[in-house]
Amino acid sequence: MARRKTWLSAALLAAGALASPAFAAQCGSGAAGFPTWLAAFEQEASAAGHSPAAIAALDGVGYDQKVIDADRRQGVFAQSFNEFAGRMADGYRIKQGRNLLSKHADTFSRIEREFGVPAPVITAFWGLETDFGANMGKFPTLQSLATLAYDCRRPDMFNAELMAALSILDNGDLTPSEMKGAWAGEVGQMQFVPTYYMGLAVDYDGDGKRNLVRSVPDVLASSANLLKHHGWKAGQPWLEEVRAPAEMPWAEADLAIKHPRSAWAGFGVTRADGSPLPADGMQAALLLPMGRLGPAFLAYPNFDVYTLWNQSLVYATTAAYFATRLAGASQLRKGTAEAPTRAQVQEAQKILQVLGYDVGKVDGVIGAGTRAAVKAVQQKLGLPADSYPDPTFLAALKRM
Numbered sequence: 532m533a534r535r536k537t538w539l540s541a542a543l544l545a546a547g548a549l550a551s552p553a554f555a556a557q558c559g560s561g562a563a564g565f566p567t568w569l570a571a572f573e574q575e576a577s578a579a580g581h582s583p584a585a586i587a588a589l590d591g592v593g594y595d596q597k598v599i600d601a602d603r604r605q606g607v608f609a610q611s612f613n614e615f616a617g618r619m620a621d622g623y624r625i626k627q628g629r630n631l632l633s634k635h636a637d638t639f640s641r642i643e644r645e646f647g648v649p650a651p652v653i654t655a656f657w658g659l660e661t662d663f664g665a666n667m668g669k670f671p672t673l674q675s676l677a678t679l680a681y682d683c684r685r686p687d688m689f690n691a692e693l694m695a696a697l698s699i700l701d702n703g704d705l706t707p708s709e710m711k712g713a714w715a716g717e718v719g720q721m722q723f724v725p726t727y728y729m730g731l732a733v734d735y736d737g738d739g740k741r742n743l744v745r746s747v748p749d750v751l752a753s754s755a756n757l758l759k760h761h762g763w764k765a766g767q768p769w770l771e772e773v774r775a776p777a778e779m780p781w782a783e784a785d786l787a788i789k790h791p792r793s794a795w796a797g798f799g800v801t802r803a804d805g806s807p808l809p810a811d812g813m814q815a816a817l818l819l820p821m822g823r824l825g826p827a828f829l830a831y832p833n834f835d836v837y838t839l840w841n842q843s844l845v846y847a848t849t850a851a852y853f854a855t856r857l858a859g860a861s862q863l864r865k866g867t868a869e870a871p872t873r874a875q876v877q878e879a880q881k882i883l884q885v886l887g888y889d890v891g892k893v894d895g896v897i898g899a900g901t902r903a904a905v906k907a908v909q910q911k912l913g914l915p916a917d918s919y920p921d922p923t924f925l926a927a928l929k930r931m
Contacts, residue, residue, distance in 0.1 A: 564681075579694060586697065594678055598675045598679060620850075627658065628657075632654055647759060647766070653754050653758075661722060667713075671711055692716055728743065734749060735748035761836045763833055771860075772852075772863050772864070781916045785816065793808075795808055800827075803863075816830045819917050819918070820844060826866055827866075871922065873895030873896075875922075876895045883908065888908070
């Protein structure tokens with residue numbers, strides 16, 4: 532699944548020192564300079580110590596306009612949480628996930644002992660990323676990475692990824708023909724970017740290779756290693772559905788604001804079944820992916836790991852919720868929130884920009900910048916500050 536990933540430092544994970552990137556394209560220049568750029572990159576790769584055989588895998592690699600089009604489009608996370616979770620974390624995936632938990636129970640048990648990551652957490656990512664390995668993508672990885680390294684937007688990032696992809700070939704973990712995946716260069720059943728692959732993949736079946744395309748043990752253990760690297764704490768929860776009262780200080784509902792469960796209980800928050808929260812000191816944030824009228828969750832410190840796996844709040848919340856379902860939780864209460872259309876969010880973002888708020892890109896996606904701006908304006912207008920641009924907020928914004 533092409534998505535907003537976080538990226539590890541090339542200095543930590545890319546094999547060998549990263550040379551300064553070959554001259555990247557000017558935006559809008561297209562493929563004209565690509566052959567010259569690729570020749571310069573091959574020289575960089577040779578100087579960095581990559582083998583002639585690995586560099587030869589770049590023969591025939593061309594500029595792929597479909598990759599550029601996908602990079603500019605990226606609209607999947609304009610969907611609401613209820614829409615995305617309802618499509619991606621229910622029905623078939625719940626059933627198949629539970630089947631795989633049983634099928635690979637011994638491997639999962641060993642992984643949890645060694646890495647501290649529960650099986651449902653890994654399995655939920657497996658289902659979301661590639662439908663449990665069924666849909667890993669068909670884009671040639673080297674061509675995708677070369678196209679994006681040549682492109683004007685993020686050449687340094689993708690230069691590092693292309694170098695790491697050559698290291699995967701040098702290590703013998705994959706062959707060039709196996710390196711196919713998402714348009715942004717992610718590869719394997721968990722869609723690892725090559726720098727993650729080089730730094731964190733694990734040979735868990737003992738065959739001397741780290742094959743995240745074909746080896747399920749390697750796939751599952753490598754994912755656990757990545758989550759542990761991101762800070763996963765063994766034996767700790769990650770997400771719990773709750774009920775919030777009709778009236779409370781909604782500005783406290785923010786991933787950046789954590790309170791002990793005793794404080795949330797004091798605000799009137801209960802467990803999903805209406806029973807009281809433990810009045811203890813466990814820290815959590817109140818997460819409202821669709822505002823006060825939508826689903827509500829307590830997000831524990833392990834939830835931060837989800838946002839490091841993927842920066843999209845919709846994706847991260849869906850993955851965490853999916854894992855709770857696989858661990859035995861009931862289907863969530865969707866609430867009555869009305870999701871704005873992408874065009875409505877874009878309109879709100881434009882107005883917020885005019886008012887001086889930094890919403891990032893005007894893309895119709897309710898990202899962190901947009902949520903912070905919405906919250907600030909809600910507080911200014913005396914509206915419930917739940918950070919969600921519902922129709923009531925949009926109407927008030929237009930009157931400003």
